Amino acid sequence: AENRDFAGTVNLIFQPAEEGRGGANAMLADGLFERFPCDAIYGLHNTPGMPVGHFGTTVGPFLAAADSWKVTFRGVGGHGGSQPHRSTDITYAQAHFVLGLQGIVGRNVAPLDTAVISVGYIHGGDVNASNVIPSELVLGGTARTYSQEVRDTVERRIAELAAATAQAWGCQAEAYYHRGTSPLVNEAEQVRVGVAAATAAVGAEKVNGQLRPGTGGEDFAEMMLVRPGAFMRIGNGVNPDGSFVGLHTPLYDFNDAIIPDGVRYWVGVVDQELGQGLRAVAAE
16 A cells, blocks of 8 residues: 555455355355456465465366265164164164265266265264164265366265165165355466466465365355456475474464565565556556
8 A cells, every 4th residue: 555556456355254154255245346346356375384485376276165964864763782673773874874975986076086075973872872773863074076067976976875875774864965165266367467476575486386286165266256366375384394283273373474475475466467557657
């Protein structure tokens, strides 16, 4: 704001409720880009494990769709010691279902495509009644994909596998699939701008324009469905022994030393997008 030597308008977007709470979609529904028009948008995220002073991004899919799923198995409970044959044991169904989930990745998704299916919780029975076969069991987890086609396949196959496994063991299954953040796909032109801005900030040797994508989720992707953009990573640091503390852990610590590089990156983005026009006018 103190150096207005650029030809255009810069909007700074401060988004609340990121990571699964719908902040991006709430801002879009509130008329974000109608109220503050943008031709292109840029995001920056710190990355533990990447050295301080380094930046990285890539063209195309960069982060994954972050979905959640839940399956409820219901059957006839019973006494696991004296009368197990009188129950329809949902623990059998659950066990075969969990093993079968990785078959979706291995046999329903093309080898060069990406899919991750993980189980995050399994709830059933009672620790104070270990001799009782439960009549209901709930399990769920997360699914990560890059493409709409693979996302559709994973959602469909989880439901089909749950139903078929339940039928095989004489019980019932109810599957629920929640679509979270969309895949984050970087546009080539905005990646070019971001790489140029990062290069101006720290030098070409510290900028990776072909960084390997990850399967984390980021709801900045929802904004990028409306406006072209690029998402950039900035290194948060690595310990001398090569270790680091990841995001979303109790021990994570944002490295304040990276703030100046982040500031230089943002100034560079503005210069790349809007400074060229002003310099051309000045030259004429």
